Amino acid sequence: MINTRQETRTISSEKxxxxxxxxxxxxxxxxxxxxxxxxxxxxxxxxTWPGDKCVLHLYDESEIPCQVKHIAASNIGLSFARVNNE
Incomplete structure (x- = not known):
């Protein structure tokens, strides 16, 4: 899979x-x-399909709106919704 994110990734194994x-x-x-x-x-x-809007719930109680970008077996790539501050 091609890496399309430009930001630094933090590796994790949290639920x-x-x-x-x-x-x-x-x-x-x-x-x-x-x-x-x-x-x-x-x-x-x-x-669940690419393009679906969903919410990623982290167990530190964060909920992040996102969109499914790709699915390969049980691996899912998510992009986070951009916040418009205008």
């Missing part, structure tokens, strides 16, 4: 969740930067 519509998927954070994250999810992601 997290992806909330997509009414579904919640248990995952593990692989890496994270200011613009996105890579997660590995447990179980079958039957309702």
């Amino acid at each position: 997290c969740e992806i909330k997509n519509g009414g579904s919640v998927y248990e995952c593990r954070l692989v890496d994270i930067s200011s613009s996105g994250a890579k997660v590995t999810c447990f179980g079958f992601l039957q309702e």
Whole structure:
């Protein structure tokens, strides 16, 4: 997979969740930067597709709006929603 993020990534193995519509998927954070994250999810992601808007829930109580960029088996690439401060 091609690295498209320009920001420094922080490697992690902390547990997290992806909330997509009414579904919640248990995952593990692989890496994270200011613009996105890579997660590995447990179980079958039957309702998740590239382009879906979702929320990444970290167990420090952070919830980050994001969009699914790519899925390869149980690995999911997420991009974080940009905040418009105008």
